[in-house]
Amino acid sequence: xxxxxxxxxxxxxxxxxxxxxxxxxxxxxxxxxxxxxxxxxxxxxxxxxxxxxxxxxxxxxxxxxxxxxxxxxxxxxxxxxxxxxxxxxxxxxxxxxxxxxxxxxxxxxxxxxxxxxxxxxxxxxxxxxxxxxxxxxxxxxxxxxxxxxxxxxxxxxxxxxxxxxxxxxxxxxxxxxxxxxxxxxxxxxxxxxxxxxxxxxxxxxxxxxxxxxxxxxxxxxxxxxxxxxxxxxxxxxxxxxxxxxxxxxxxxxxxxxxxxxxxxxxxxxxxxxxxxxxxxxxxxxxxxxxxxxxxxxxxxxxxxxxxxxxxxxxxxxxxxxxxxxxxxxxxxxxxxxxxxxxxxxxxxxxxxxxxxxxxxxxxxxxxxxxxxxxxxxxxxxxxxxxxxxxxxxxxxxxxxxxxxxxxxxxxxxxxxxxxxxxxxxxxxxxxxxxxxxxxxxxxxxxxxxxxxxxxxxxxxxxxxxxxxxx
Amino acid sequence: xxxxxxxxxxxxxxxxxxxxxxxxxxxxxxxxxxxxxxxxxxxxxxxxxxxxxxxxxxxxxxxxxxxxxxxxxxxxxxxxxxxxxxxxxxxxxxxxxxxxxxxxxxxxxxxxxxxxxxxxxxxxxxxxxxxxxxxxxxxxxxxxxxxxxxxxxxxxxxxxxxxxxxxxxxxxxxxxxxxxxxxxxxxxxxxxxxxxxxxxxxxxxxxxxxxxxxxxxxxxxxxxxxxxxxxxxxxxxxxxxxxxxxxxxxxxxxx
Numbered sequence: 001x002x003x004x005x006x007x008x009x010x011x012x013x014x015x016x017x018x019x020x021x022x023x024x025x026x027x028x029x030x031x032x033x034x035x036x037x038x039x040x041x042x043x044x045x046x047x048x049x050x051x052x053x054x055x056x057x058x059x060x061x062x063x064x065x066x067x068x069x070x071x072x073x074x075x076x077x078x079x080x081x082x083x084x085x086x087x088x089x090x091x092x093x094x095x096x097x098x099x100x101x102x103x104x105x106x107x108x109x110x111x112x113x114x115x116x117x118x119x120x121x122x123x124x125x126x127x128x129x130x131x132x133x134x135x136x137x138x139x140x141x142x143x144x145x146x147x148x149x150x151x152x153x154x155x156x157x158x159x160x161x162x163x164x165x166x167x168x169x170x171x172x173x174x175x176x177x178x179x180x181x182x183x184x185x186x187x188x189x190x191x192x193x194x195x196x197x198x199x200x201x202x203x204x205x206x207x208x209x210x211x212x213x214x215x216x217x218x219x220x221x222x223x224x225x226x227x228x229x230x231x232x233x234x235x236x237x238x239x240x241x242x243x244x245x246x247x248x249x250x251x252x253x254x255x256x257x258x259x260x261x262x263x264x265x266x267x268x269x270x271x272x273x274x275x276x277x278x279x280x281x282x283x284x285x286x287x288x289x290x291x292x293x294x295x296x297x298x299x300x301x302x303x304x305x306x307x308x309x310x311x312x313x314x315x316x317x318x319x320x321x322x323x324x325x326x327x328x329x330x331x332x333x334x335x336x337x338x339x340x341x342x343x344x345x346x347x348x349x350x351x352x353x354x355x356x357x358x359x360x361x362x363x364x365x366x367x368x369x370x371x372x373x374x375x376x377x378x379x380x381x382x383x384x385x386x387x388x389x390x391x392x393x394x395x396x397x398x399x400x401x402x403x404x405x406x407x408x409x410x411x412x413x414x415x416x417x418x419x420x421x422x423x424x425x426x427x428x429x430x431x432x433x434x435x436x437x438x439x440x441x442x443x444x445x446x447x448x449x450x451x452x453x454x455x456x457x458x459x460x461x462x463x464x465x466x467x468x469x470x
Numbered sequence: 471x472x473x474x475x476x477x478x479x480x481x482x483x484x485x486x487x488x489x490x491x492x493x494x495x496x497x498x499x500x501x502x503x504x505x506x507x508x509x510x511x512x513x514x515x516x517x518x519x520x521x522x523x524x525x526x527x528x529x530x531x532x533x534x535x536x537x538x539x540x541x542x543x544x545x546x547x548x549x550x551x552x553x554x555x556x557x558x559x560x561x562x563x564x565x566x567x568x569x570x571x572x573x574x575x576x577x578x579x580x581x582x583x584x585x586x587x588x589x590x591x592x593x594x595x596x597x598x599x600x601x602x603x604x605x606x607x608x609x610x611x612x613x614x615x616x617x618x619x620x621x622x623x624x625x626x627x628x629x630x631x632x633x634x635x636x637x638x639x640x641x642x643x644x645x646x647x648x649x650x651x652x653x654x655x656x657x658x659x660x661x662x663x664x665x666x667x668x669x670x671x672x673x674x675x676x677x678x679x680x681x682x683x684x685x686x687x688x689x690x691x692x693x694x695x696x697x698x699x700x701x702x703x704x705x706x707x708x709x710x711x712x713x714x715x716x717x718x719x720x721x722x723x724x725x
Contacts, residue, residue: 059546322661326654366638382518384520406525447653458486
């Protein structure tokens, strides 16, 4: 089997040349961008709002121990259960054991990236318990047996016609690609599952410490159905999702919606407060929260990287990223694609296997500019690269090349001499029409670029000629 | 005003005309221009690839070369950002850190320098063409130079500033990124070429000649009609050198 880096290169090469793919993504992101600009203009002061969010998250993350314990205490007071999972296996095992113990035959799921991270679907599949995605986008990629393409818009790479064909194949009875009809078809299929499932699994956009509630954001209302109709509700969340106070949502809900989709607020903003209590008309009988570490506390212990845990998974950095737009979400081969994925994955899953993601960026900084919680994303990529050089395996040739580079640049005459030699060689090579050939050391460049005209004289030579030596 | 030229290594070797034009413009506004010949590279290629151990002595070397300069002017936003924004971190435990920060406050990207110190129109350039600005990432996001290149161009006689769609999208150069992931880099360059083709521009310019080097190679491979010119390249043109100079000059030597 090929390594993640090889697979990334293969897929990136394919997608970079896929113009139809690029057009679909450009169109999707253009309409996002227009909505986002509109949404941002509704804020009195966008930068000030970002600072406010940063401060709240800073407080939450830097006092995570205290807030998590407070959250746990409140959940238990409300009659819920809290399970601390150190890794994916523990989280999956807890949920699988619970499903088996309660005789669960069917599970409905509300959209959750963290359940993708722990590969929960795979664990449940092994028990032959079907778990059905109920967010429309997730439902579509689930029917295609694909991971989500994007953390907010999982099916953004598909056209209406492709979705219509998929529904016709899987659900039948579709004779139009009208969005209304497609949604209606999905809804008809999903309603049956909502009413028959014994367990609902959701993520949590926020864990509210002072009230022991979880905050869920959806646009389709499926989150409410998943968390109130089935007998058992299990919420899975990374430990970094904590917010200190209920009132913090006043800042986070609008910002999450605007950064995620350009909406002023999402259609359904739900607070889930545990199992049904005496006298309440609805709600599940049991409520479980699985708090997942899975490498996060390592980040917490590193002051330089701690702010990566501020992420609220809004997806804005993916939309802003020109590399994401070129290679697409699936090429990353990770749960979290795009800039946040390239920052986070090497931290969670190891620099050796995933350092290539930190290099697959022009460091343009568009991600950092849009991040609503002010994560210094592109500088984290830079730090990942530094760490890769210090701790991970890098090609011997590259290490040697940079040692030589330093040696050359430590002396201006040396630099001038080697520069002159290189220009002489390239001029001859290009003059012979060998640009792009196997003999051309710059062929990685000349394969995609017209060969540059190499000047006969460097600037320093021209300067010296005009002004004499200093 | 005494100004030291900071000529990035790739400009020195591949785009010497950019340095010549830079010196020409600075002299025209009355600067006393010098070129510290001991300079080589600011260390950015090594730094951005993660080789901080290799970049650090180059940064210290830069500090010792430019320590006596009053003002340092650089035609590249990216190399300016390296010195101003990244040296303090790279040299965190170096005895030269304070001095590096001091130099950082005296190093300017070319358009930033003109907007800060030259009087409007003082350059007296003439370039009767439609020009669009590609916002180079490091100038835009590390140095926050959005209006500066446009402000400078607004005072060029005969020049019409036109919009470039998606002007803030990265062109895909990214230094060693273009070598490690040439297919992604070129595809991003293709998108930039498509934007330029859709614009009304005859020329695309930018706050970074490295982006222009990349963009030009892509444009020419596409046989694009849009040409590339550096900011100093535009500002160096005068009424007397006239309209022909820009046209006669092959698009290649323009950046």
